[in-house]
Amino acid sequence: MDLYxxxxxxxxxxxxxxxxxxQSANYLxxxxxxxxxxVEDGTVFSTINAxxxxxxLRTDDGELIRENPVILQYVAERFPDAKLAPTDPAGCRKLQTWLSFIGSELHTGVFIALLRPDATEGAKAFARQEAAQRFAFVDAHLAGRDYLLDAYSVADAYLFVILNWARAISMDLSAYPAVLAYRDRIQARPAVAKALAEEFGLYKKAA
Structure with a gap:
């Protein structure tokens, strides 16, 4: 499989x-x-994703899968022994709920404006205002819990990436102690630490 x-x-x-x-993939x-x-091989990326x-993600049979939540669920289904997603209907709905929340309420609803250098100050101020309620919601959910669901899932991988962005913009999350404890707990997982170290190294090399 190829991961762009x-x-x-x-x-x-x-x-x-x-x-x-x-598992691993061919990382492009x-x-x-x-x-x-x-793409690093010279391919114009719009031919892969307009x-x-x-x-x-290009699967072994050549299918191109786009959109982060869909790709994450595919990987969980492709490697069921890793138990990265629930298998019961109610658990699957909970996973999809959290993937949708992270993607729409945090990723798009908050961090797109905060990370874009061309976003207006008004847009950034609105995003920070929205962030407060949304992080309070996540913090209340995580109080007394290790993960978003009953067990670690691909939703935790996605939320960790978002929380790592908060560091990049020096967002103060001290009002959300459960969120901060969760971020540290997830980062301590060997797979997460490995991925973060590799990608941070690539990011610094290109900076």
Whole structure:
């Protein structure tokens, strides 16, 4: 399988999922600063994903899967022994709920504006305002819990990546102690630490 990624982007969640499953992939770095965006082998990335966004996963049979939550669920299904997703219907709905929440309420709803250098100050202020309620919600959920669900899942990999972005913009999360404890707990997992170290190294090398 080929994973099209950019260092420390949301695609890192898929790398984490692979490592949690004891698997790997052919990791193809996308230069998102180039115009047009290009894969490290020279391919114009828009031929892989017209939206120009990572991650994209090319499966062993050639299918191109886009959108982070879909890719994460595919990896969990592809490697069921890793138990990265529930198998019962109610558990699956809970997983999808959290993947949707992370993707829409945090990733898009908060961090897109905060991470984009061309976002207006008004947009950034609104995003920070929205972040308070959303992180309070997550903090209340995580109080007394180790993971988002009853066991570790791909949703935790995705949320960790988002929480790592908070560091990049020096977002103060001290009002959310359960969130901070959770971030430290997830980062201590060997698969997460390995993925983070690799991608941080790639990010620094390109900076």
């Amino acid at each position: 990624f950019s260092p420390l982007a949301c695609s890192m969640a898929t790398r984490i999922a692979f490592y949690e499953a004891g 770095r996308v230069d998102t600063k180039a115009s047009p965006k290009r 939206m120009g966004q990572v991650p994209v």
